[in-house]
Amino acid sequence: MKTVEAKTPRCSLAASVVIFACLSATAAARTQDLASLSIEGQGIEQLILRDEEGRTRTFEPPGPVVTLPPGDYVIHQIRLQGGHYAQSQRMPEELRVTAEPNAPATLKIGAPLRQVVTIERQGPTMVLNYELIGQGGEPYAINRQQASERPAFTVYRGDRQVASGDFEFG
Numbered sequence: 170m171k172t173v174e175a176k177t178p179r180c181s182l183a184a185s186v187v188i189f190a191c192l193s194a195t196a197a198a199r200t201q202d203l204a205s206l207s208i209e210g211q212g213i214e215q216l217i218l219r220d221e222e223g224r225t226r227t228f229e230p231p232g233p234v235v236t237l238p239p240g241d242y243v244i245h246q247i248r249l250q251g252g253h254y255a256q257s258q259r260m261p262e263e264l265r266v267t268a269e270p271n272a273p274a275t276l277k278i279g280a281p282l283r284q285v286v287t288i289e290r291q292g293p294t295m296v297l298n299y300e301l302i303g304q305g306g307e308p309y310a311i312n313r314q315q316a317s318e319r320p321a322f323t324v325y326r327g328d329r330q331v332a333s334g335d336f337e338f339g
Contacts, residue, residue, distance in 0.1 A: 203236045204268035210279025210304060215248040218266075219257070234273075242266050244307070247278055252312030253301060261306040278305040286322065297322060299336045 208216070208231050216231045220240045228235050243265050247255045255278075266274050285300045299320050301309040311320075324332040 202239065202270060204239045204270050205273040206235050206237060206266060206268050207273060207275045208233055208235065208279075209275055209277045212250045212280040213247060213278065214250055215246070216278070217245040217247075218242040219245040237268055239268050239270055242268060244276075244278065247303070247307065247309075249279060249309065253309040254312070255303065255307040255309045259308050264305050264307060276305070278303050278307055280304070282309070284320070297336065 214230050216228045216235075218226045218228075218237070220226070220238075220242055225245055226237050226242075243257060244255070244260050245257050264276075264278070266276050268274050281304055283302045285302055287298045287300075289296045289298065301311060303309060319335045319337075321335040322333065323330060
């Protein structure tokens with residue numbers, strides 16, 4: 170009778186330790202490559218950043234500090250509580266951020282918000298334009314589906330009210 174010995178691969182404890190050490194070193198290297206970005210702003214439900222290659226990073230909601238791969242980023246979109254949003258095509262040029270592993274960056278966006286009204290004369294008519302501006306200078310579009318009232322205005326001459334109304338969208 171012939172005896173057949175089954176051959177099974179065996180993994181030594183030393184080989185397992187070496188593989189684990191390599192995997193741990195690789196994960197640590199990836200973690201060291203991340204950069205910190207401080208977000209100075211309130212009321213932000215979603216922040217989407219776009220890097221130089223067009224890849225986006227979404228943070229819902231972002232905390233006071235987010236981590237991301239090093240690089241240059243622009244704001245692709247911000248959504249605030251209440252549904253107001255700002256998009257990249259109307260974003261100020263200075264709202265760019267460079268994230269580096271050893272130099273934490275700061276981004277000022279979101280609330281507190283400023284309500285800005287500009288007045289323009291068109292013949293005998295005064296045109297009032299309303300904008301909602303974030304602390305980084307980013308203009309927010311107003312959520313039209315929101316249940317609240319549209320922004321309103323009142324014009325006074327001295328103590329006497331001479332006109333009032335609300336802003337029309339568009």
